[in-house]
Amino acid sequence: MLRVLSLLALLVQGSCAFLAVKWGLADLYYWLGHSYLLSWEDAQEKHRKPQFLTAARGYLTEATLLRPQMAAYHEELGAAELNSSAQDLDAKVRALKHYERAIDLAPASPDNWATVAWLRHELETGSSADVCNLLKKAQQLGPHLPGTQSLAEGWTFCNKVSTSPVRDNAEETLVRSGAPAQGALRASPKSERPKRQPPL
Numbered sequence: 001m002l003r004v005l006s007l008l009a010l011l012v013q014g015s016c017a018f019l020a021v022k023w024g025l026a027d028l029y030y031w032l033g034h035s036y037l038l039s040w041e042d043a044q045e046k047h048r049k050p051q052f053l054t055a056a057r058g059y060l061t062e063a064t065l066l067r068p069q070m071a072a073y074h075e076e077l078g079a080a081e082l083n084s085s086a087q088d089l090d091a092k093v094r095a096l097k098h099y100e101r102a103i104d105l106a107p108a109s110p111d112n113w114a115t116v117a118w119l120r121h122e123l124e125t126g127s128s129a130d131v132c133n134l135l136k137k138a139q140q141l142g143p144h145l146p147g148t149q150s151l152a153e154g155w156t157f158c159n160k161v162s163t164s165p166v167r168d169n170a171e172e173t174l175v176r177s178g179a180p181a182q183g184a185l186r187a188s189p190k191s192e193r194p195k196r197q198p199p200l
Contacts, residue, residue, distance in 0.1 A: 026066035030073050033059030037080050056080045064098075071106035074098040078115070092123055110142025132158035 036056035040048055060077040067073060078098035085091040096119040102112050117134035120126035126134075135158055138148045 029063035071102040074102040110138040113138035
């Protein structure tokens with residue numbers, strides 16, 4: 001009996017040590033990816049090195065694979081995908097998935113709600129009412145954040161959109177609300193990605 005208990009204790013210690021190493025490695029990958037992403041974002045446009053963005057995406061992907069339950073990892077990987085989306089439309093789709101996962105794990109981030117609203121609008125994957133509801137949620141969570149407010153000001157049609165299921169067609173909703181014709185909203189200078197807020 002004593003041997004069985006000793007073996008069980010060793011097994012528990014071994015699995016705890018494995019998790020500690022796994023999570024520590026995930027944190028290291030996250031920190032490296034975050035550092036590369038910040039270096040890329042902070043550099044002037046002409047001095048940005050694409051290998052920094054590639055490294056950030058690689059490290060952040062590894063971090064999310066090792067600890068998929070960490071909302072911050074998904075948010076940061078979503079930001080890295082968004083930064084590379086100028087060359088790759090699929091990156092916006094991947095970014096949307098990561099931001100949605102971050103919301104599932106930690107729904108109190110107004111930046112994530114605003115970014116999901118912006119991505120669904122850009123990718124045309126949600127109705128106008130859906131996008132407006134996401135934006136309203138972001139405004140409720142962070143009414144003082146400049147990124148959320150600038151996005152809300154750019155989408156004034158959200159104040160006129162009904163959330164009724166009858167009006168779930170995006171074009172019909174825009175026409176009924178008096179918003180510009182199709183394509184005009186996409187070209188609007190205020191319809192830009194919300195700015196990321198530094199962590200507190």
